[in-house]
Amino acid sequence: MAEEFRDVLDADREEGRRRAVRALLRHPLLTPTHPDFRLVRTHQGWLADWFARETGWTLHADTAVARLRKIPARHGDGTRSAQVKKNVPFSRRRYALACLALAVLERADGQVTLGWLAERMLAIAGDPGLVEAGMVFTLGTREERADLATVAALLINEGVLGKVAGDEAAFVSGSGDALYDVNRKVLAVLLVTRRGPSTVQAGELHERLVAITEDVLPDTDDGRNRLIRHTLTRRLLDDPVLYYRELTEAERAYLERQRGPLLKRLVEGTGFVAEVRAEGIALLDPTREATDLGMPEEGTDGHATLLLADFLAQHLRMYPDVPVEVAAARAEMERLAVRHRGLWRKNASAAELTVGAIHRLDALGLIHVRGESLIPLPALARFGFGEPTITGKKGA
Incomplete structure (x- = not known):
């Protein structure tokens, strides 16, 4: 017993x-x-x-x-932007405002108002580097104030700010303000870099991202193997799919030797299920607790995405390695919108649904967007279905 x-x-x-x-x-x-x-x-x-x-x-x-x-294995993925409202990614200006807000909060008292934050941000927004980059802030327009309110909402979600009183909408309209507590312990751990950004001299954005996050390991066989293992593991845990063809020769050779022990440790540590195919590997989360972007999902957007995925998967089976033009995907969505107009929400346009579906499929590693062409990727072939049984309310 x-x-x-x-x-x-x-x-x-x-x-x-x-x-x-x-x-x-x-x-x-x-x-x-x-x-x-x-x-x-x-x-x-x-x-x-x-x-x-x-x-x-x-x-x-x-x-x-x-x-x-978390340090990402790759810095070129543009599908995982910060967002407060679902499917509304942060713009370049919102990212810049977020950085300015954090810089101001580092020197702020325990409580701040949104108006005070705006004033202090304007005081440092005249930095020559920002002006040279074309980032000019006045916060005089409703749109700019709305962007700052969205940044505040993100910081609330992350726990940096705690709402005490007021309303961001009143600040945007110019009729009021909002009061926050500043959580300094959360603010202190928010930045994730190996080096301070101000110490990096590289010019291009990608070079700067690599410079502030690169791992410093000994230039030995053990150090190089450890870096490869960490890179592969980060991609397996962070990316929906790891395609062999995206790996370097050294990464591919390491994975061929160590795939079994590597996947065993990750499966035991996470509870994920490893799906190994000829084209690559995916770690699937049966609990969905670690999943930030699912497929399929309920509602009009989820249904539209799944139907477009099926359309692209059929194309992949019939014409491997042949791109699909965005215009063809949009035409298919228009046809689907007519067919399902009694079930989909009335204000959903085919163009809007197409953009959302393409973004989701790209983020899930199911397609690659190249200009005005869509490249269906091997994992897309697993999406196929029969005629659905419709239950619940219409127009969700």
């Missing part, structure tokens, strides 16, 4: 650790309001060791915040 009890406790502990890993992969910054924060704190020693060994990421956790410092 005692041995059975220990087995149950061991199983519970292992599942708790896997759940904590999934929580951190989905939400690399957790505060005590998150339901899995206490679980992460309970297993923080094991989690720190696991992430450091498998990915090279570090974990900071205390009573106020848990921060997994």
Whole structure:
């Protein structure tokens, strides 16, 4: 009986650790309001060791915040922008405003208003580098104030700011203001870099991103193998699909030798299911706890995306490696919109649905967007279905 009890406790502990890993992969910054924060704190020693060994990421956790410092394996993925409202990615101006807001908050008191934040941001927005780059801020228009309100909403979501009183909408309209508490412990761990951005001299954006995040490892066989392992693991945990053809020769050779042990450790640590195919590998999350972008999803947008995926998958089966023009995808969506007009929401246009579907399929590694052409990728072939049975309300 005692041995059975220990087995149950061991199983519970292992599942708790896997759940904590999934929580951190989905939400690399957790505060005590998150339901899995206490679980992460309970297993923080094991989690720190696991992430450091498998990915090279570090974990900071205390009573106020848990921060997994995730360094991406690639810097060219433009599908994962910050967003407050679903399917509305941050613009270049919003990113710049977010950086200015964080710079101001570093020197702020414990409470700030949105109006005060705007005034201090304008005081530093005249930096010659920003002006030279064409980033001019006045916050005099409703659109610019709305962008700042969206930045504030993002910082609230991340736990940097806590709403005390007021309304961002009143600030946007010029009729009021909003008051926030500043959480300095969250603010202190928000930046994830290996080097301070101000120390980087490289010119192009991609070069700067690489410079502030690159791992410093010894130039030995062990160091090079560790870097390859961390790169592959980051892609397997972060990217929907790892395609062999995207790997370097050294990465491909390492994966051929170490695929079995590597996937075994990742599956045991996360609870994911490894799907290995001739073209690549995907780690699937049956719990969906670590999934930030799903497929399929309910509602008009989800249904439209799934139908377009089926259309592109059929094209892939019939004409491998032949692109599909965006215009052809839009024409197909127009046909689908007519067919399903009684089920889809009335204000959804075919053009809007096409843009959203293409973005989602691109983000999921199912297609590659090249100019005005769509390249269906091998993983897309797994999407196919029969005639659906419609239940629930129409026009969702």
